[in-house]
Amino acid sequence: MDIVSLIAAKANYWTYVILLMVGLYAMVAKNNLVKKIVGMVIFQTAVILFYVSIGYKKGGTLPIIMHGHDHGHGVDSFIKAADYINPLPHVLMLTAIVVGVATLGVALALAIKVYQEYGTLEEDEIRKQIELKG
Amino acid sequence: MKILGTITILLCGGLLIFFTSDFPDFGDPKSPASIHLSPYFIEHTLEDTAVPNIVTSVLADYRSYDTMFETTVILTAGLACFLLLRIPTKEVTRRYYLHEPTGVTLRFDGDRYPKGSNVFKRIDSNWVPYDIIINFTCRLLIHFIQIFALYVVAHGHYSPGGGFQGGVVIGASIILFAISSNLRASIKRLGEKAAAIFTATGVFIYAGTGALCMVIGEHFLNYSFLAPLLGTDRIMARSHGIFIVEIGVAVAVMAVMIWIYYNLSSAGKQDEGL
Amino acid sequence: MTFFDGDSSLISNLPAIVVTLPLFASLIAGFLGWKNRKAPYPIAAVALFLTFISSVVLMIQVMSTGVAIEYRMAGWAAPVGIVYVIDHLSALVILLITSIAFVNFIANKSNIDTVFRNKAGAFNSLYLLFTAGLLGMTATGDAFNLYVLMEIASLSGYALIGLGSNRAPLSTLNYLFLGTIGATFYLLGVGYIYIATGSLNMADIASIMPKILDSSMILFAFIICMVGLLIKMAIFPLHGWLPNAYSESANVAAGLIAPLTTKVTIYIMIRICLTLFTPQYTFDYLNTSDLMVWLAIGTIIFGSLSALAQKDYKRMLTYIIIAEVGYMVGGFFLGNRIGVSGAILHIVNDAAMTLALFMAAGIFMWKTGEESQESLKGMFAKMPFTMAGFTVAALSVVGVPPTCGFFSKWYLISGGIAAGQYFFVAALIFSSLVNAILFFRIFEIAHFEPFKDHHHHSSNHSNKGEEASAHDTHEQTIKEAPLGMLIPFMAVSILLVVLGLYSGQIVNNIINFAIPSSIL
Numbered sequence: 001m002d003i004v005s006l007i008a009a010k011a012n013y014w015t016y017v018i019l020l021m022v023g024l025y026a027m028v029a030k031n032n033l034v035k036k037i038v039g040m041v042i043f044q045t046a047v048i049l050f051y052v053s054i055g056y057k058k059g060g061t062l063p064i065i066m067h068g069h070d071h072g073h074g075v076d077s078f079i080k081a082a083d084y085i086n087p088l089p090h091v092l093m094l095t096a097i098v099v100g101v102a103t104l105g106v107a108l109a110l111a112i113k114v115y116q117e118y119g120t121l122e123e124d125e126i127r128k129q130i131e132l133k134g
Numbered sequence: 135m136k137i138l139g140t141i142t143i144l145l146c147g148g149l150l151i152f153f154t155s156d157f158p159d160f161g162d163p164k165s166p167a168s169i170h171l172s173p174y175f176i177e178h179t180l181e182d183t184a185v186p187n188i189v190t191s192v193l194a195d196y197r198s199y200d201t202m203f204e205t206t207v208i209l210t211a212g213l214a215c216f217l218l219l220r221i222p223t224k225e226v227t228r229r230y231y232l233h234e235p236t237g238v239t240l241r242f243d244g245d246r247y248p249k250g251s252n253v254f255k256r257i258d259s260n261w262v263p264y265d266i267i268i269n270f271t272c273r274l275l276i277h278f279i280q281i282f283a284l285y286v287v288a289h290g291h292y293s294p295g296g297g298f299q300g301g302v303v304i305g306a307s308i309i310l311f312a313i314s315s316n317l318r319a320s321i322k323r324l325g326e327k328a329a330a331i332f333t334a335t336g337v338f339i340y341a342g343t344g345a346l347c348m349v350i351g352e353h354f355l356n357y358s359f360l361a362p363l364l365g366t367d368r369i370m371a372r373s374h375g376i377f378i379v380e381i382g383v384a385v386a387v388m389a390v391m392i393w394i395y396y397n398l399s400s401a402g403k404q405d406e407g408l
Numbered sequence: 409m410t411f412f413d414g415d416s417s418l419i420s421n422l423p424a425i426v427v428t429l430p431l432f433a434s435l436i437a438g439f440l441g442w443k444n445r446k447a448p449y450p451i452a453a454v455a456l457f458l459t460f461i462s463s464v465v466l467m468i469q470v471m472s473t474g475v476a477i478e479y480r481m482a483g484w485a486a487p488v489g490i491v492y493v494i495d496h497l498s499a500l501v502i503l504l505i506t507s508i509a510f511v512n513f514i515a516n517k518s519n520i521d522t523v524f525r526n527k528a529g530a531f532n533s534l535y536l537l538f539t540a541g542l543l544g545m546t547a548t549g550d551a552f553n554l555y556v557l558m559e560i561a562s563l564s565g566y567a568l569i570g571l572g573s574n575r576a577p578l579s580t581l582n583y584l585f586l587g588t589i590g591a592t593f594y595l596l597g598v599g600y601i602y603i604a605t606g607s608l609n610m611a612d613i614a615s616i617m618p619k620i621l622d623s624s625m626i627l628f629a630f631i632i633c634m635v636g637l638l639i640k641m642a643i644f645p646l647h648g649w650l651p652n653a654y655s656e657s658a659n660v661a662a663g664l665i666a667p668l669t670t671k672v673t674i675y676i677m678i679r680i681c682l683t684l685f686t687p688q689y690t691f692d693y694l695n696t697s698d699l700m701v702w703l704a705i706g707t708i709i710f711g712s713l714s715a716l717a718q719k720d721y722k723r724m725l726t727y728i729i730i731a732e733v734g735y736m737v738g739g740f741f742l743g744n745r746i747g748v749s750g751a752i753l754h755i756v757n758d759a760a761m762t763l764a765l766f767m768a769a770g771i772f773m774w775k776t777g778e779e780s781q782e783s784l785k786g787m788f789a790k791m792p793f794t795m796a797g798f799t800v801a802a803l804s805v806v807g808v809p810p811t812c813g814f815f816s817k818w819y820l821i822s823g824g825i826a827a828g829q830y831f832f833v834a835a836l837i838f839s840s841l842v843n844a845i846l847f848f849r850i851f852e853i854a855h856f857e858p859f860k861d862h863h864h865h866s867s868n869h870s871n872k873g874e875e876a877s878a879h880d881t882h883e884q885t886i887k888e889a890p891l892g893m894l895i896p897f898m899a900v901s902i903l904l905v906v907l908g909l910y911s912g913q914i915v916n917n918i919i920n921f922a923i924p925s926s927i928l
Contacts, residue, residue, distance in 0.1 A: 354482070
């Protein structure tokens with residue numbers, strides 16, 4: 001396989017890996033809690049890119065049946081699965097997006113609570129305060 | 135920590151990229167994901183549910199149970215933000231008022247506020263004057279955004295869209311209003327209690343439809359048993375059932391976006407904020 | 409029995425009812441919470457009780473028919489739609505979840521009233537949603553549906569834990585980060601399974617598995633699903649979030665989440681390994697046993713040693729939980745019938761023991777207002793019934809017959825010997841000894857030390873509970889916990905012995921059917 005078609009075949013998956021690792025790095029190595037939360041969102045978004053990439057089919061169009069507005073009577077024979085991209089990953093990712101938003105909301109709420117308690121969002125400063133309090 | 139993190143991440147990333155070599159090519163129509171299950175959805179959506187948008191039919195019918203819990207997840211998030219952050223507004227004692235004839239700003243501690251006064255106007259502590267252009271533009275836009283949102287909800291059967299997307303757009307329009315004027319003006323129009331009750335109602339519409347199907351039929355969320363109630367055949371009953379639950383999703387998502395925004399932007403005080 | 413025969417549609421819909429009942433109740437409780445602060449509690453209690461009853465009926469149904477119940481959500485059959493599969497294993501875990509959620513809820517009424525005063529509606533809703541999430545995770549036969557329900561349980565868990573002591577939000581935020589990484593890894597694993605098989609239904613994937621055993625995508629899916637679940641169950645190098653999150657939360661939240669979260673995650677691991685990846689792949693093809701058992705040994709040793717170093721009672725319990733996770737993971741990956749039986753039996757027993765210990769913690773907190781072990785001085789004289797129950801729970805954790813802890817440990821040790829994993833056996837015995845030291849240390853403090861010292865010791869703390877306790881010590885009389893706390897606690901302690909006496913029946917009649925026949 002030559003290099004161009006290799007890149008075309010795998011570029012999406014490589015991008016998702018890079019995004020995933022960017023997010024994971026931010027969550028592991030960053031000191032600021034909000035940066036960690038941003039990392040978490042990137043991390044989740046990478047998985048969404050991965051799923052949506054699975055769903056793509058060459059030569060397929062949006063998963064909405066063309067000329068399907070007469071409620072399905074007499075159009076069945078025209079529908080070929082190869083004409084439409086795979087709808088299932090899109091459905092799953094709609095759910096995953098909502099889960100991501102929900103997690104983000106709760107994470108921000110907790111970050112606000114942490115800020116109210118310590119007056120800072122930097123982890124090392126918080127740790128210092130905890131050590132001082134014993 | 136940083137070095138350890140970097141090494142771990144490089145290793146993980148290398149491993150992940152190595153494993154992609156075995157993947158089917160991007161867009162390969164012969165990959166297992168494209169030939170095992172998904173052709174059923176594409177080929178049968180019209181005869182099963184009479185909904186041309188396959189994403190909608192899978193989302194709200196074949197995998198409707200997932201979507202019910204998706205709605206529940208955001209209800210959970212709304213409740214979680216409320217439980218973690220909310221403090222009663224009564225406990226917030228410091229407020230700022232603008233004396234409009236003179237433009238003097240006064241700070242009040244305790245609860246001796248000039249209630250019902252014509253000359254004093256409540257302002258935020260980080261209040262900035264002269265936001266008339268933003269305010270006016272947003273007021274103009276919000277109606278169109280909301281009408282578009284209703285279109286997205288209602289047209290989810292035939293075009294990209296549906297309850298979740300439409301609900302988010304309505305929620306965003308109200309958040310835009312809160313940003314362009316202020317939080318109190320928004321809370322006056324759609325209070326926290328209303329937002330919470332709307333959220334629960336949205337989930338209730340969804341789960342209640344499911345339970346109704348179970349009571350008169352045999353499976354949870356099997357809309358075809360609603361046919362006698364809706365006065366249509368079993369296939370169209372599925373289409374209508376999808377529409378009902380999409381409305382539930384839209385209401386829940388709209389309300390929970392607003393509810394979470396109220397709590398996050400004011401750190402739970404809901405007195406002033408962005 | 410007219411109820412069973414008369415309304416057959418109710419019975420046939422039980423798998424859906426058992427999950428949606430808490431969901432509906434949480435909506436109603438949230439609704440009414442805005443009007444009336446007192447209304448949500450009874451609604452939630454009744455709903456949890458009804459859920460418990462339905463799970464009992466489910467269990468009876470599964471045991472009497474002997475076949476798994478399949479329930480089609482929205483009427484669509486397996487690979488197309490989402491199905492719930494209630495077999496012996498999931499029925500057992502469902503029964504466990506509903507009973508623990510109910511008992512803990514009843515026992516902690518006063519704790520709910522004091523900690524969540526103004527937010528009773530939201531709290532009760534989240535408690536029910538957490539229960540619903542766990543029940544759904546247990547019942548579902550769909551890999552993606554499992555993820556959604558896992559997130560419901562996690563998010564409500566974060567909220568319940570986050571409202572504890574002053575440090576709770578920070579430790580909960582760390583828990584949230586790790587929990588999200590774990591759940592997202594699991595989701596990624598499901599994506600890899602989907603790309604290799606094109607299916608999301610566990611049974612359907614299992615039927616495709618023999619054809620793709622050597623696929624690297626499946627290998628990676630297995631690895632990343634396992635890593636995700638191991639983070640969520642807090643196994644040794646990935647345990648960091650657990651001790652802080654559990655020990656700093658309110659009692660009612662800890663009493664619900666500590667017994668259930670890790671155990672249900674272990675159940676999910678067993679479910680994924682047996683039903684989704686098939687035992688053939690997990691044990692024979694990959695030969696994961698050795699690696700995982702060593703991980704378990706590390707967890708047991710680490711958890712036990714760390715527990716030994718703790719001064720605070722609740723923190724000690726959290727490290728015991730970590731050690732017990734090692735028991736179950738190790739027992740399962742021994743890969744023989746006895747070991748797997750022991751792991752499943754230990755899920756039940758350990759959940760009950762942890763519940764009893766956290767309920768005891770709740771009673772001690774109510775009595776003394778502080779969490780250090782020192783504060784337990786003279787407890788045997790002051791609270792004889794509580795301490796009797798506590799003794800039973802402690803002996804069960806140590807593994808003394810006839811309490812249930814002995815029997816599951818017996819199975820685990822026999823399984824370890826049968827598999828030739830002698831280090832695992834040694835780790836189990838070591839951990840039992842450490843547990844014995846831990847609890848006899850507490851017995852000593854609570855029994856032998858004179859309790860007039862107590863006032864002196866706690867006088868340098870200055871919280872409200874301490875004043876009450878100082879008052880108690882002056883009187884030197886027996887003053888038990890209120891009956892609302894004591895009766896559920898005593899019931900759980902008795903249950904620990906009952907579970908022990910009937911463990912043979914549980915293994916023969918339930919767990920035997922839960923393990924696929926290919927595991928010998």
